[in-house]
Amino acid sequence: MKKISLIILITCISITFLLNVAMPEFAGKMKHNISSMNILYSYSVTKTFSEQTHDTIEMASVPSGKTETRDADFRNDVKLEGTPLNIKSVVKEHLNKPQAYKTKEKLTGPEKGFSYRTYYLTKNYDKGRYTVIRTNKITGKEKVYAGTYYEPSTQDPIVKWSRDEK
Structure with missing residues (x-):
């Protein structure tokens, strides 16, 4: 269970990073929603x-x-x-x-x-x-x-x- 949770956490962090680098205009709109999701x-x-x-x-x-x-x-x-x-x-x-x-x-x-x-x-x-x-x-x-x-x-x-x- 801990391994699955860690994988989910790493995946969420990776998605956030990719949005900020690859699609900054989209990340700006999603930033509040991503940061307010208590991962x-x-x-x-x-x-x-x-x-x-x-x-x-x-x-x-x-x-x-x-x-x-x-x-x-x-x-x-x-x-x-x-x-x-x-x-x-x-x-x-x-x-x-x-x-x-x-x-x-x-x-x-x-x-x-x-x-x-x-x-x-x-x-x-x-x-x-x-x-x-x-x-x-x-x-x-x-x-x-x-x-x-x-x-x-x-x-x-x-x-x-x-x-x-x-």
């Missing part, structure tokens, strides 16, 4: 939510009676801690996709009685632990990886808000 390993990913965290950014502070126009371009990306490079993409496949916020807007100062209005943007993250079990398809040997993830929250990944100050 040697299979992966089992488990994630456990622990808490919601956030990162708040002050966008602008506008005085009373004034108006400003601002461009805002923010991204709420996945963050991983304690993750080896060889499994980062495996973990990211199981997390929420990054969220983008891009706008150009008019920001106004507060009503009378307040000195200024501060505008904020809060990026919300779901924090938790992940465990990846990588199994070698030929030998059956397993290796366990664990770490911390932060993914954009499924509810309100990016929230815009303001506060009037005296």
Whole structure:
């Protein structure tokens, strides 16, 4: 059985090499599919939510009676801690996709009685632990990886808000 698996592995590697050399235009189209086929390993990913965290950014502070126009371009990306490079993409496949916020807007100062209005943007993250079990398809040997993830929250990944100050 090990001999057959080794032959299959060598055949797949040979086909990949031939596609890259003999037919590079075809290989470019197939590259993602070939690389995403886990030839040697299979992966089992488990994630456990622990808490919601956030990162708040002050966008602008506008005085009373004034108006400003601002461009805002923010991204709420996945963050991983304690993750080896060889499994980062495996973990990211199981997390929420990054969220983008891009706008150009008019920001106004507060009503009378307040000195200024501060505008904020809060990026919300779901924090938790992940465990990846990588199994070698030929030998059956397993290796366990664990770490911390932060993914954009499924509810309100990016929230815009303001506060009037005296």
